[in-house]
Amino acid sequence: MDDIAKSVPVIDIQWIRDWKKLRSSDSDHDDFVPSLPPVMATSAISSSSGAEILNRRFKDLPPEELQFDDEIARRREAEANVDIAPGFINSKYECLRPTPYEPKYNRKLVSLLLLLERKRHLDNEPKRSLSYRHAISAIKAYPREIQSSKEAEKIIGVGKKMAEKIKVFLHTGTIEEADKLRYDEQFRTLSLFSKVFGVGVTTARLWWDMGYRTLQEVLASAKLTAAVQLGIELFPDFDQSRGKTKNGDVDLIISSKRPDNMKGFLNKLTRRLIEKNYLKHKLWNSTEIKKISHLERPSAGARQVFDSFEKPSTGIRRQVDLICVQPDELGTAILGWTGSKQFERSIRDYAKKEKNLLLNSQAMHLEQNGKRKKYVVHSEKDAFDMIGIPYLEPELRNC
């Protein structure tokens, strides 16, 4: 367990230090292990008031910028069969190749495809959205500028229709459907709504259909669950639309060598955090209270998790997920909560289809003639080894 703790990157921000202090002053829990995915420690100093943000409607929103708008040298489409780039791992399994957070090549193309993916997602077309996800991941990992649609179509995950869009892009420098979305009221409003914690595409569209166009209107008129109401109220704090590309969620995975110590641990912890004024009190008046008391039960093992919002001494708020796991779940838990989402889907897909290994964030099982045999995964590296794929640093899992 110590090895794991050391191998996991830890963010150096104030509240982590506070946590350490808390930990060292609390001998009851001297063996709890914080584990963190690599998260950029950026934060927004909001210059706008919360009310102003909640009242924004689509025309007031900061422009839907392309992540990148490179001066693309228009590449000649005519000349055919460019070979696929050497060294590119051309597979439908994203987990087999490194994928950077910010690609060096094909950046505008990726930005445009991301808009189309989001559109499919907001239109509740999850399978099409997934297809775009696959193609985008492959292109992000592609080691040079794509020269022609013929070349693009050799990439597994890029089929006929997307190759056609890429062809247009290489000729005109854009993809019309995607470019239009940047100024599309419905698209941008649905995007805004679905950024609220607790709101997915169904709710976002419901609000749109009811005629709401700003979060303030929603807040004033719709009957909301306590959680969603809270999500809206906290939205300005978490707003990251200006100048910020990185999201600051933190997951803490907590485990103990003496699982009996963990009974009520989250409860005690949250009580202390409230005492120290790290937590936003409002939260605990809402639905979350149920979750906490629920976790108090001895609940014979497995996963315990809840989402919370923490207000560190800096005054900046972040979403923090606390996850308590059994010691033998630690490896798969870290792997499972580190992401990216697409990486998790990919590695689970590969494990099952290629190795008969069933993987989730609690365990890995080998399936052989109808029986399931459990394997204990001690670390991320362990998991990669057992599945038989090369280890990837977390910062290269941006599929």
Added chain:
DNA sequence: GGGCAATACG
């Protein structure tokens, strides 16, 4: 044509 990750919680 079938399948697309997998599971907990309200």
Added chain:
DNA sequence: CGTA
């Protein structure tokens, strides 16, 4: 079922 919707969301994380």
Added chain:
DNA sequence: GCCC
């Protein structure tokens, strides 16, 4: 929307 794409792969097998």
